[in-house]
Amino acid sequence: MKSTAGELIRRKKLLKQLLLGLIVLLGLLCLYNGATFAPALRKTEEVVAFDDGTDPVIGSFVQKRDYFDELFDDHEMNPEVPKSLPICDMRYSELIPCLDRHLIYQLKLKLNLSLMEHYERHCPPAVRRYNCLIPPPVGYKIPIRWPQSRDEVWKANIPHTHLAQEKSDQNWMTVLGEKIRFPGGGTHFHYGADKYIASIASMLKFPGDKLNNGGNIRTVLDVGCGVASFGAYLLPLGIIAMSLAPNDVHQNQIQFALERGIPSTLGVLGTKRLPYPSRSFELAHCSRCRIDWLQRDGILLLELDRLLRPGGYFVYSSPEAYAHDEENRRIWNAMHDLLKRMCWRVVSRRDQTVIWAKSLSNSCYLKRAPGTNPPLCSSDNDPDVSWNVQMNACITPYSTKMHKGKSSGLQPWPSRLSVPPPRLDEIGVSHDQFQEDTNTWIQRVSEYWKQMRSVIKKDSIRNV
Incomplete structure (x- = not known):
């Protein structure tokens, strides 16, 4: 009996040791593969849940297809599509197809340079398009994350330092080793955009010298933005500025702005409307933007007029506003x-x-003397149509409802995010439709994040 009992004890100990060893081995395997079993199962469930082609929000069936695979496989039907995409030559690492000045010269386009037409979009014909992937510059690094990127970026990512030399006395940017730093200065605000912004708020007598004016200033258009430091220092105030500059002799102003993580776009006040509907901005800003506002019967100022909301502001910092010489006067x-x-x-x-x-x-428009210029726009001139539309030298009048309201009717930010704007009535969108659309997108974004969060960190996305 004693021998049998001892044998059982030894077997139990051996079994425990084997189980313990197996657990340790499995643990090491899990560590080696970078995950434990439970999270792996959860990830699989989350991905598979929507793998049947259904929309995660509305639930209706959406046909699942890999468009690009079909495109490349069906080469006989689409001979213009290459079976694989090669890498472009390094000469094209900064190619912007529809804003390629070299192409303009090669095609000998007859453009009016005085009207800035050469800085507007001119897309290449099919035979001149590059079917290749744009390579990053040599030495490219993963961009510095926001908010640190507001103040510094990797020099290798934007290998252009001539602006630092040209604007060295204005604190636009400085080169320090492998990084380019942005002290926050500009042509008109050498000592910092933050101080300049506070001075504008003081001029407008806004509470606490805060330019957001309690949320009533939310959207700003910064024309001729440089490296967008003005827009960068508006962000802490809850103000979003669309920083606008052409791909001109300064070349990479907007590239610097985007690398910093500041909303911006390539564009110019030339012959075509900016791609925004009417009454999009509460404030427009021009600081030494070198624009001839008087040309063509004031057509560029009239474009700003189209874009500004009722009572919107135009902040103009330029020698014309203060110099006393004959020309500026x-x-x-x-x-x-x-x-x-x-x-x-x-x-x-x-x-x-x-x-x-x-x-x-x-x-005020109705009180002007007959024949006063600029005239009011005709009723068939839709102020909200903006893509590839020529500017008009006329004043965009308000709708009857907007005229009676004497304001945009928008709530202060952030309330306006969830309160239907009055102009929805003008385009036939009800409050219920607005709320339904809002709820749909709240759900969609939530579902997107559920599927992305396993592979993307929260602070890794800035520009969208």
Whole structure:
């Protein structure tokens, strides 16, 4: 009996040791593969849950297809599509197909340089398109993450340092070793965009010298933005600026801005409307933007007028606003007269900056003498159509509802995010439809994140 009992004890100990060894071995295998069993199962379930082609929100069936595979497989039907995409030559590492100045010269396009047509979009014909992948510059590094990227980026990612030399006295940017740093200066605000922004708010008598004015200033258009430091320092105030600059002799202004993580786009006030509907911005800004605002009967100012909301501001910091020499005085007087006929009024003028405000209603337009220029736009001129549409030298009047309301009717930010804007009535969208659409996108974004979070960190996405 004693022998049998001892044998059982030895077997139990051996079994325990074997089980313990097996557990350790499995643990090592899990560590080697970078995951434990339970999370792996959860990941699989989350991915497979929507693998049947159904929309994760509305649940309806969406045909699942790999479009690109079909495109390449069906080469006989699509001979223009290559079976594989080669890497472009390094000469094209900064190619912007529809904004390629070399192409403009090669095609000998007859463009009016004085109207900035050469900085507008001119897409290549099919035979001149590059069916290849744009390579990153030599030495490219993973971009520095926001918010650190506001103040510094890798030099290798944007290997252009001539701006640092050209604007060295204006604190645009400095080169320090492998990085390019942005002190926050600009042509007009050498000592920092934050101080300049506070001074604008002070001129407008906004509470606490905060330019957001309690959430009433949310969207800003910064024309001729440089490296977008003005827009960068508006972000902490809850203000989003669309920073706009052409691909001109400074070349990479917008590339710097995007590398920093600041909303911006390549564009120019030339002959075509900017790609935004009417009444999109509460404030427009021009700091030494070198734009001839008087050309073509003030057509560029009239484009700003189209884009500004009722009572919207135009902040103008330029020698014309303060210099006393004969030429600048002539420009100032002509500009002041034009804006007066457009029913804008001077809100504040201090040092080197003047701020105008757009009319709140149609009342001023209706009181103008017959034949006053610029004229009101005709009723068939849709102010919200903006893609590839020529500018018009006319004033966009308000709708009857907007005229009576004498404001945009928008709630302060962030309330306006969930409150239907009044202009929805003008395009036939009900409050219920707005709420339904809002709820749908809240759910969609939530579902997107559920599927992405296993492979993407929260702070790894900035530009979308």
